[in-house]
Amino acid sequence: MNTSEEVIRIIKKLRKERGLSVEELSRRVGIAKSTQSRYESGQRKFPINDIGKYAEVLNTSTEHLLGIDKPNNIYPESPRTLAIPILGKIACGDPITAEENIKGYTYESPENLPKGNLFCLEATGDSMYPTVPNGSLVTIREQATVESGEIAAVLINGNEEAVLKRIKKHGETVFLISDNTNYDPILVTEENPAKIIGKAVRVIKNL
Numbered sequence: 116m117n118t119s120e121e122v123i124r125i126i127k128k129l130r131k132e133r134g135l136s137v138e139e140l141s142r143r144v145g146i147a148k149s150t151q152s153r154y155e156s157g158q159r160k161f162p163i164n165d166i167g168k169y170a171e172v173l174n175t176s177t178e179h180l181l182g183i184d185k186p187n188n189i190y191p192e193s194p195r196t197l198a199i200p201i202l203g204k205i206a207c208g209d210p211i212t213a214e215e216n217i218k219g220y221t222y223e224s225p226e227n228l229p230k231g232n233l234f235c236l237e238a239t240g241d242s243m244y245p246t247v248p249n250g251s252l253v254t255i256r257e258q259a260t261v262e263s264g265e266i267a268a269v270l271i272n273g274n275e276e277a278v279l280k281r282i283k284k285h286g287e288t289v290f291l292i293s294d295n296t297n298y299d300p301i302l303v304t305e306e307n308p309a310k311i312i313g314k315a316v317r318v319i320k321n322l
Contacts, residue, residue: 117182119161125180127155129173133222134197143172174222197225199254201235202277211257211312221252229316232257236268236277238318242293243279251320253279255313266315274310282311 117125130140141151145168153159163181170177202211203218211234221235238251246266247253253268261267263284268277269291280291280301291301291309303309 117180119163120157121182122163122166122180123154123157123161126161126169126173129175133173134199134225139198140172144168197228197233198222199228199233199235201237201252228254229256233316234313236279238279242295242298243281244295246294247279247315247318248320251318253315254317254319256316257313259311261311261314267311268313268315270310270312271308277312279315 130137135143137151137155138148141148144151144165146165150159154161166177166180170180198220199222200217201219201221202216234255234257236253236255238247238249238253241249243266255268261282263282265282266279267282269280269282270277278291281294283290283292283300289303289309291303293300301307301309
């Protein structure tokens with residue numbers, strides 16, 4: 116059976132593979148960030164009694180962490196996954212992926228994803244139909260600008276609501292366009308501002 120030092124090495128490895136920060140892992144497990152940091156640095160001994168909580172959060176088994184799930188301590192590698200935050204309502208003034216903005220996570224292989232800081236939005240309504248059906252999960256790469264004609268995540272209503280719109284630029288004039296022609300274009304002005312926060316790079320549609 117693994118020692119507490121060996122267990123924390125596996126936990127640290129799985130945390131990185133799943134794209135979790137020390138802060139996010141500690142939040143999910145229910146301990147202070149400083150405590151998790153001490154575990155990983157070896158400044159504090161890892162309590163084996165807490166192993167069940169870590170196994171659940173890291174989507175593995177306690178047997179795997181303890182080193183007793185296979186003869187001769189030979190284990191298949193866990194598939195590498197990346198935790199991508201799903202945003203809800205945006206807290207004004209906070210970073211996009213601040214904890215209070217996040218309503219959940221989706222887990223995907225980084226091999227199928229573009230580089231960069233990623234987050235997801237759940238499409239609601241039919242304004243971007245048929246490109247983005249209602250209920251789709253849209254992966255966004257955080258960036259401040261997009262090319263004309265691309266779909267972007269845009270903050271409106273005082274930077275508190277993120278919507279998906281196609282960006283159309285005519286000189287200095289910017290329009291937010293719905294793919295559903297039943298919706299009128301939205302002109303971006305000083306009185307009706309909008310802020311691009313990312314480019315839509317993938318749509319996962321429910322069947």
